[in-house]
Amino acid sequence: MEKPSYFRKNLSPWYDRTPVCWFLILVMTGIFLFALAGIVSALEKARDCLWVPLTLCGLSLVLIIKIFLRIRRRADSDSREL
Numbered sequence: 001m002e003k004p005s006y007f008r009k010n011l012s013p014w015y016d017r018t019p020v021c022w023f024l025i026l027v028m029t030g031i032f033l034f035a036l037a038g039i040v041s042a043l044e045k046a047r048d049c050l051w052v053p054l055t056l057c058g059l060s061l062v063l064i065i066k067i068f069l070r071i072r073r074r075a076d077s078d079s080r081e082l
């Protein structure tokens with residue numbers, strides 16, 4: 001069996017790169033703001049459809065937090081390697 005190389009850097013997939021993650025955070029922020037506008041609109045006109053913008057708002061907020069934590073964890077691990 002071949003021993004793993006400790007000098008080899010782990011390569012992350014293209015969708016896990018820092019610029020892509022920041023772009024996703026930006027897009028999810030736009031969706032979050034769109035969902036907030038939907039909540040305001042649903043409160044004024046159709047309360048029975050309020051679950052749609054609430055779900056969209058919650059899911060986009062969860063993704064924003066998860067992606068930000070992934071970026072932060074990667075930055076912390078990169079600073080420890082130096």
